[in-house]
Structure formats: structure tokens, C-alpha cells
Amino acid sequence: MTTIVRKELRDQRRGLLGWGGGLAAMVLMYSSFWPSVRDNAGQFESYLENLPEAMRNIIGELSLGTPVGYLQSELYSFLGPALILVFAIGAGARSVAGEEELATMDLLAATPVSRRAIVVEKFLALSATAAGIGVILWVALVTIGRAFDLDVPPGNVAAATLQLVLLGMAFGAMAMLLGAWLGRKSLAIAVTSALAVATFLLDAFAPAVEGLDWAEKITPFHYYGDGPPLQDGFQVVNALVLAGIAAAGLLLSILAFDRRDIHA
Numbered sequence: 001m002t003t004i005v006r007k008e009l010r011d012q013r014r015g016l017l018g019w020g021g022g023l024a025a026m027v028l029m030y031s032s033f034w035p036s037v038r039d040n041a042g043q044f045e046s047y048l049e050n051l052p053e054a055m056r057n058i059i060g061e062l063s064l065g066t067p068v069g070y071l072q073s074e075l076y077s078f079l080g081p082a083l084i085l086v087f088a089i090g091a092g093a094r095s096v097a098g099e100e101e102l103a104t105m106d107l108l109a110a111t112p113v114s115r116r117a118i119v120v121e122k123f124l125a126l127s128a129t130a131a132g133i134g135v136i137l138w139v140a141l142v143t144i145g146r147a148f149d150l151d152v153p154p155g156n157v158a159a160a161t162l163q164l165v166l167l168g169m170a171f172g173a174m175a176m177l178l179g180a181w182l183g184r185k186s187l188a189i190a191v192t193s194a195l196a197v198a199t200f201l202l203d204a205f206a207p208a209v210e211g212l213d214w215a216e217k218i219t220p221f222h223y224y225g226d227g228p229p230l231q232d233g234f235q236v237v238n239a240l241v242l243a244g245i246a247a248a249g250l251l252l253s254i255l256a257f258d259r260r261d262i263h264a
Contacts, residue, residue, distance in 0.1 A: 004118060008125030012091070016129055019087060020136035027140040030074050031148040037070055038149075067152045068231050071141070076160050076230055080137075081221070084164055085196050088130055088172030093188035095122040096257060097179030116254045119180060123250050126172050134165040152230065159229035166242035167224040171196055173249025180257035220245055 064070055096119065113121075138161045142154050171192055178188035203221035206212045216222045223238040 002113075002117075002121050004113065004121040005125045005128070008095075008122060009128060012125070012129045015087075016132050019083075019133050023083070023133065023137050024140045024144070026075075026079070027137070027144050030071075031145050031150050033074075034067070034070060034145075034148050034150045038065060067145075067150050068156070070150070071145075071152060071157075072160075072228055072230050076164065076228070077225070080164050081167060081200075081224065084130065084133065084168035085171050085193075087133065088126065088168035089175045089189055089192045089196070091126045091129065092172035092175030093179045093185045093192070095119075095126060095176050095179065096253070097183055097185040097188050100179075100183050101185055115258050119176070119254045119257050120250070123173065123176060123253070126176070127169055127246075130165050130168045130172065134161045137161055137164075156230050156233050159234040163224050163229050163235065163239060163242065166239055166246065167220060170220050170242050170245040170249065173246040173253065177249045177253040177256060180253040181260065183260070 064073055138154075138158055141150075141152070141157050141161075145151065174195065175188050175192040178191055179185055182188060199219040200221050203216045203219040203225075206215040220242060223235075223241040226238055227233075227235045229235050229238075
């Protein structure tokens with residue numbers, strides 16, 4: 001493990017513990033609600049049937065009366081993606097532009113480590129932290145969920161969580177690209193967040209608009225939720241698409257940062 005990766009992981013360890021504790025508490029809360037939801041599933045189903053198609057696309061078509069449907073609608077459809085994107089977009093924007101705004105990038109770039117290596121190692125640290133958050137989420141769901149009879153096959157939980165982490169890495173790489181290109185952390189966060197919201201809404205509403213159903217397939221959220229993996233297991237093609245978006249963002253980040261003057 002390189003010096004930059006170690007430093008980044010040290011800097012993020014408190015954040016990882018905070019995110020991990022928050023996710024565990026969230027899983028405990030939703031797991032404790034499950035027995036009540038299961039016993040009143042019919043009422044919830046009637047309510048969901050009356051929602052607009054776009055809202056049903058966001059929540060998912062699985063039955064709330066099953067553990068898979070409950071977790072998909074309550075955790076993996078909206079809240080989980082929102083949380084992982086908050087982390088990944090912030091971390092991606094800070095990784096390059098944050099250093100530059102703090103006037104520490106000059107010192108880092110003056111070391112024998114090349115600019116390309118700096119970007120790659122910071123992305124590796126971001127990916128490792130995102131993976132750590134995913135592991136914590138998986139462990140919490142498998143252990144706490146079972147205590148409340150919220151029993152979903154661990155392999156399917158792992159598949160859905162992996163897709164969640166890959167979604168975060170894809171948008172984290174976009175934020176890193178904008179930070180490396182523009183040198184402004186806040187602008188990178190704002191633009192990437194706006195892109196995330198726009199593509200999320202496009203994925204939700206496109207199938208409900210005649211002639212626009214093709215548009216959902218150009219959004220990362222389509223490849224995150226298609227399946228869904230919580231029910232059908234690991235989706236190889238979808239995972240490769242999300243990984244490809246992250247890899248493309250990393251490559252463009254390297255090119256952008258390598259060619260730009262660094263502001264002191």
C-alpha cells in the first residue's frame with residue numbers, strides 16, 4: 001500500500017466509523033419496523049397501487065410483504081443510493097480539488113510521485129472506503145436483519161450492496177474528474193450532485209413517458225437497480241457498466257489533472 005493511499009485511509013477512518021455507525025443504526029431502525037410492515041402488508045400494497053407509475057418505478061415493483069421487497073423499497077431504492085452518493089461525491093471532489101484549495105497539492109506534486117499516480121492512488125483510497133461502507137452495510141443487514149426475521153440470502157444482499165458501491169464509485173469518479181479539471185471542490189460537488197439528481201429522475205420518469213423509455217438505459221441508476229440484484233443476485237453486465245463508468249472517470253481525471261496548472 002502506497003503512502004498516499006495510507007494517508008487517505010487514515011484521514012477517512014473517522015468518517016468510515018461515522019458512516020458505519022449511522023448505517024448500522026439505520027438498518028436497526030428499518031429492521032425493527034419489518035414485523036409491523038409484514039403484518040399489515042395488505043394495506044401498504046393498496047396504498048402503493050394508487051401511486052403514480054414514476055413513484056412505483058422508484059420504489060420498485062416487489063411486494064412490501066416480503067423481506068426482499070421491503071429492503072428494496074425502503075433501503076436500496078432511494079435512501080441507500082442517496083447516502084452512498086453523498087459520501088462518494090464529496091470524497092471524489094475533495095480528493096484533488098480539495099487538496100488544491102487547501103494549498104497542499106503543490107507540496108504533494110513536488111514529491112517523486114507523478115500526477116497520474118496521485119489521482120490513481122486517491123481513487124483507490126476512495127474505492128477502498130466505499131467498499132468498507134458496503135461491508136459494514138452487508139454485515140449489519142445479515143446480522144441485525146435476521147434478528148427481526150428480515151431474512152434475505154446473504155449472497156443477494158452482497159450483490160445489491162456491490163451494485164450500490166459501484167454506483168457510488170461511478171459518481172465519485174465524475175466528481176473527481178470535475179475537481180481535477182476545474183480545481184474547485186464546491187463546483188465539482190454541485191455539478192455532480194445535479195447530474196445524479198437529473199439521471200435519477202430520468203430513470204424514474206422515462207418509462208412512464210411514451211417514446212422516452214429508451215432514455216432510462218443511459219443513466220447509471222438503470223444499471224444499478226435493474227434486476228434487481230436483491231432478488232435475482234449478481235448482475236454481471238450491469239456491474240461492468242458501472243465499473244466502466246468509474247474507470248472512464250478515473251482515466252479522464254488523470255488526463256485533466258496531468259495537463260492543468262495547479263493553483264497555489
